[in-house]
Amino acid sequence: MQSWIESDSEHLIRLTFTEFILEIKQKWLPTDWEDELIQELIAPQGDHKFYQWSVSVCKANNELESTDSLQYIPHECFHAHLITHLNPALYLAYHMSKKELNAIEDIEVWIHHIILLDLQLATHQKQISTSMALAAKNASEHSQLSNHNMSSNTPTTTQNIASLSGAPSNPLVAIPKLTQVEKDLLDLHQGCYKCWTFYASHFSCTCTADHPSLETCKKVTTAHAMKAKATFESKSAPVITAIFGKGMDKDFIDKDFVNSDEFNKYIPSSPPPPLPEHLWWDCCIDAPFTCA
Numbered sequence: 001m002q003s004w005i006e007s008d009s010e011h012l013i014r015l016t017f018t019e020f021i022l023e024i025k026q027k028w029l030p031t032d033w034e035d036e037l038i039q040e041l042i043a044p045q046g047d048h049k050f051y052q053w054s055v056s057v058c059k060a061n062n063e064l065e066s067t068d069s070l071q072y073i074p075h076e077c078f079h080a081h082l083i084t085h086l087n088p089a090l091y092l093a094y095h096m097s098k099k100e101l102n103a104i105e106d107i108e109v110w111i112h113h114i115i116l117l118d119l120q121l122a123t124h125q126k127q128i129s130t131s132m133a134l135a136a137k138n139a140s141e142h143s144q145l146s147n148h149n150m151s152s153n154t155p156t157t158t159q160n161i162a163s164l165s166g167a168p169s170n171p172l173v174a175i176p177k178l179t180q181v182e183k184d185l186l187d188l189h190q191g192c193y194k195c196w197t198f199y200a201s202h203f204s205c206t207c208t209a210d211h212p213s214l215e216t217c218k219k220v221t222t223a224h225a226m227k228a229k230a231t232f233e234s235k236s237a238p239v240i241t242a243i244f245g246k247g248m249d250k251d252f253i254d255k256d257f258v259n260s261d262e263f264n265k266y267i268p269s270s271p272p273p274p275l276p277e278h279l280w281w282d283c284c285i286d287a288p289f290t291c292a
Contacts, residue, residue, distance in 0.1 A: 001028065021066065037064050038071045044085045050118035054082060054111055079110050090114075093121050175217050182220045189225045196220055198228035 004027065005012060012020060025033070040060035045053045064072040073081050086094060094101060094117065104110040178186075178193060186193060192200040195209040196216055 018066075025067070034064070034067065034069060034071075037069075041071065041073070042085070045087045045090065047087070049122075050086075050090060051115045054114070057082065057085075075107055079107055082111075082114070089121060089125075090118055093117050175212060175214060178220075185220060185222065185225055189229060191220075191225075198225050199232040 001024075012023070015023060030036075037060045040056055041064065043053075043057075058078075061073050061078065083091070083094065094114065097117065101110065101113055104113060178196070182196075183193065185191070186196070186198065189198040190200065191198045192202060192207050192209075193204040194207040194211070195204075196212040196219075197209075200207070
């Protein structure tokens with residue numbers, strides 16, 4: 001800039017101060033500087049403090065005034081421009097004191113009163129935020145205390161619900177469905193579809209056991225079936241079957257036994273009732289007095 005002034009000093013000396021300032025702006029300021037000032041002038045307050053925002057707007061308006069811009073706002077209309085660009089909260093506070101504020105003619109005094117109103121509003125909002133935060137903190141602490149008391153008085157919610165409803169105390173665990181292969185294996189080894197047990201001595205409709213665990217579900221295999229079969233057969237008592245025919249073959253009767261006292265002792269005094277073609281009787285022979 002110094003070089004520019006020295007090289008064109010004769011021309012600049014003949015200019016008035018206003019013309020000189022305009023010459024500097026045209027020479028050194030960006031081409032869209034006026035548009036930037038207009039944007040600052042018409043920008044709403046938003047979340048900015050009123051003092052900072054109003055200073056920026058006043059500065060932009062004064063610079064536009066020095067350039068004879070058509071966007072310049074006269075001083076008598078400047079407070080109306082500020083009112084229409086206030087944020088909603090401050091505009092509501094202004095509207096409640098509209099009568100007293102509109103009676104102020106000096107724009108500087110009017111701006112000072114709006115600054116105080118904005119500070120009062122900000123203080124009130126801060127108090128509300130603090131109260132809400134404190135209430136939320138107290139509610140959270142109360143909730144934690146209630147949960148702690150409930151957990152100390154009642155061991156587990158699942159157990160309480162189970163005891164009230166009569167359901168098993170153990171929570172139900174999702175188990176997979178029986179496959180057709182597993183069903184066939186259970187059928188082959190007298191198993192139960194409900195408890196998934198081989199040689200269960202009952203059916204699923206009469207099963208009183210709880211649902212199987214995941215570990216039990218993994219044991220529906222041929223190897224476990226064979227193991228269960230071996231255990232079942234080792235615990236089962238020997239069974240014999242007696243078969244009686246309608247009559248006895250005369251050639252089959254031992255004549256010596258018939259003539260003996262042992263044979264005559266077991267002959268009933270009255271004719272026995274007729275017997276069926278075959279009579280099956282399951283009886284145990286592991287001890288003398290086991291069967292009746």
